[in-house]
Amino acid sequence: MRISVAKEVEVGEHRVALVPDTVGKLVKQGLEVWVEAGAGEQAFFSNEAYEAAGAKIVGDTAALWGEADVLLKVNPPALHEVHQMKEGSALVGFLNPLGNPTLVQRLAEQKVTAFSMEMIPRTSRAQSMDALSSQAGVAGYKAVLIAAAALPKFFPMLTTAAGTIAPAKVFVMGAGVAGLQAIATARRLGAVVEAFDIRPAVKEEVQSLGAKFVEVKLEEETVAPGGYAKEVSEASKQRTQEVVAEHVAQSDVVITTAQVPGRKAPILVTEEMVARMKPGSVIVDLAADQGGNCACTQAGKDVQRNGVTIIGPINLPSSLPVNASQMYSKNVLTLVQYLIKDGTLQLNFEDDITNSTCVAHAGEIRNQRVKDAIAQITVNA
Numbered sequence: 412m413r414i415s416v417a418k419e420v421e422v423g424e425h426r427v428a429l430v431p432d433t434v435g436k437l438v439k440q441g442l443e444v445w446v447e448a449g450a451g452e453q454a455f456f457s458n459e460a461y462e463a464a465g466a467k468i469v470g471d472t473a474a475l476w477g478e479a480d481v482l483l484k485v486n487p488p489a490l491h492e493v494h495q496m497k498e499g500s501a502l503v504g505f506l507n508p509l510g511n512p513t514l515v516q517r518l519a520e521q522k523v524t525a526f527s528m529e530m531i532p533r534t535s536r537a538q539s540m541d542a543l544s545s546q547a548g549v550a551g552y553k554a555v556l557i558a559a560a561a562l563p564k565f566f567p568m569l570t571t572a573a574g575t576i577a578p579a580k581v582f583v584m585g586a587g588v589a590g591l592q593a594i595a596t597a598r599r600l601g602a603v604v605e606a607f608d609i610r611p612a613v614k615e616e617v618q619s620l621g622a623k624f625v626e627v628k629l630e631e632e633t634v635a636p637g638g639y640a641k642e643v644s645e646a647s648k649q650r651t652q653e654v655v656a657e658h659v660a661q662s663d664v665v666i667t668t669a670q671v672p673g674r675k676a677p678i679l680v681t682e683e684m685v686a687r688m689k690p691g692s693v694i695v696d697l698a699a700d701q702g703g704n705c706a707c708t709q710a711g712k713d714v715q716r717n718g719v720t721i722i723g724p725i726n727l728p729s730s731l732p733v734n735a736s737q738m739y740s741k742n743v744l745t746l747v748q749y750l751i752k753d754g755t756l757q758l759n760f761e762d763d764i765t766n767s768t769c770v771a772h773a774g775e776i777r778n779q780r781v782k783d784a785i786a787q788i789t790v791n792a
Contacts, residue, residue: 412754413443414747415469415479418450421486423725425453425732426739428483428504431464433744438465441754445469445479454732481756483743487514498522501756503743505529505542508770509673512784519771524756528742529672530778532767540746540764544588545738550727551592551668554695555581558664559600561693561713561720567601578603582658583622584679584704585668586613589697593666594620602664607655609647627654652681660687665694667704673784676701682716690718699723 414437416429427450429437434444446461448470458468469475476482476495484504493514496502499522506527508515518525528542538544558581559566568578581597583590586608594617597604604622617624627650659665659680665688670676676698685694685707696703699710707716708723715721728735749764750756760766760777770778776785 412480412751412756413445413478414481414483415445415475416447416450416466417475417482417484417488417492418447418472419453419485420489423729424486425729426485426736427451427454427456427732428485428736428740428743430454430456430736430740431460431466432737433740434461434466435464436744437747440748440751442751443467445475447472447475451736454736456736481747481751483747485739487511490514490517493517493521493523496521496523500524501526503528503746506770508778508781509784512781513788515770515776515778515781516785519774519776522774523771524758524769524773525771526746526750526768527770528746528768530768530770531742531746532763534763537764540742540749542739542742545742546728546735547587547589547668548592549731549735549738550697551589551666552596553727553730554589554666554668554697554724555593555596555600555664557722557724558597558666558693558695561695561722562664563691564663565601566597579663580605580661581664581666582606582625582655582662583666583668584608584655586610586617586624587668589668590666591616591620593668594622597664597666598622605658605662607651607658609651625655625658627651648677652679652684655679656684656687659684660689663689663692665692665705666697667694668697669704670698670701673780674701676704678704678706680705680707682706685716685719685721688717688719692719694719694721696721696723697727700725 437444444466446466448468481501487506501524503526508527531537531540566579569576579602581602581604583593583606586606594604598621606617606622607625614624667679694705696705696708698704699708707721710723711725713722776782
């Protein structure tokens, strides 16, 4: 079986789907690994390092795509890349199936078996394959560094000959993987940290990191299947905004992390809240590419409002490509090893990991939510 690693071509993407260390593990299992020339260069993994691990370096992109049994990527492929894949081959990567369901449709039409890393179930069995979590942790860490660089104040308390300087106040909205890593990083830098999440169950995790949990009691279920926060009613959103408004106003740094797969990100910080913040304060919005949690966010830009800087970074994991690639590579390796037995791809759709992750197979779209999204596009057209 031939496993191919494609070079990422999206602007600003520096990660690679497999690093040399994981290539070596697949080669030892008797699998043939092709790596597109230069695929790892932006993550500082050379062609020579892949060759030393047992991979074949391939300069012909069309051959790499067309002759792969399993093709590994980070970002979704372009449509012209999909058309190069042979019938019966498999694709593994972030496919954004709910945000771009037409891609899944094209993969099904090409009779490609597609595995979306976003769809890995949040269970203990699948934890080592959970690429969303691994990359979110990278984003949460980097968000705090960006905030610290932009804030015109120190993060830690300092006692100097010129007097004592109070620590920065950081408010993290959303205590998923990104939020928890942001809390931990801000605490390591010496800030006083508060955090909010609509899921009361995360309170202990927030407190274990040394942050204060801001609690909002809502009269509805706030946890979706899989443990993620679910989208709540307008009444609950209003109640939440009323409670968090004071904490936003008193903070030097606000980091927002709330995202709902396949939907526009909920607004957590309104323009009125931004107007009440102190000049010099900073907001880092990790949901920028889904519309933003802050009403003032512009994806990929730094915006100034009343002396407040609102930063809308895109693809933060790519800014730390060495470790982000290593983590993603381990996630992909674990999934591939789970699916490949005795040198062949063996699919058991009674298994929750395979069933959840595989969005297209044998010419069919397998995920009902993707089918519904395509049907909605057809209706709107």
